[in-house]
Amino acid sequence: ALDAANARREGQPKPTRSASAGIVDLDESGRCPRCSHxxxxxxxxxxxxxxxxxxxxxxxxxxxxxxxxxxxxxxxWMRRNRARGVRFDYVLDGPNVAYSKQNFVNGRFHVVQIALVKQHLESMG
Incomplete structure (x- = not known):
């Protein structure tokens, strides 16, 4: 494995790692627009x-x-809809969306976050 110690011994530059997080839209290519993965x-x-x-x-x-x-x-309910030919592209877990990024001392349930995600998905068609 090429870790930092092995890289120095082999005279290679230290491998760099970086990370970022965020919501992105994937296109047909299936590549992340942030990191190209x-x-x-x-x-x-x-x-x-x-x-x-x-x-x-x-x-x-x-x-x-x-x-x-x-x-x-x-x-x-999902099985009944499927039997009637109704398909869903997304199923939103409201509480998880509402609590997203709220893991701090006074974090709270934000209903507006659910509406924003729903609005974004609807705008995509």
Missing amino acids: AVSLVALGAQDRAALRSSILKLAAIDGIRKLQSLANFSR
């Missing part, structure tokens, strides 16, 4: 989907029967 699609097979669903249900059950029932209701 190619984003790959992860397709889950039936077995992987079933395992993921099971894990999510177990996590919901930890929080009690009401959370598990709510998740089951949402799942039934």
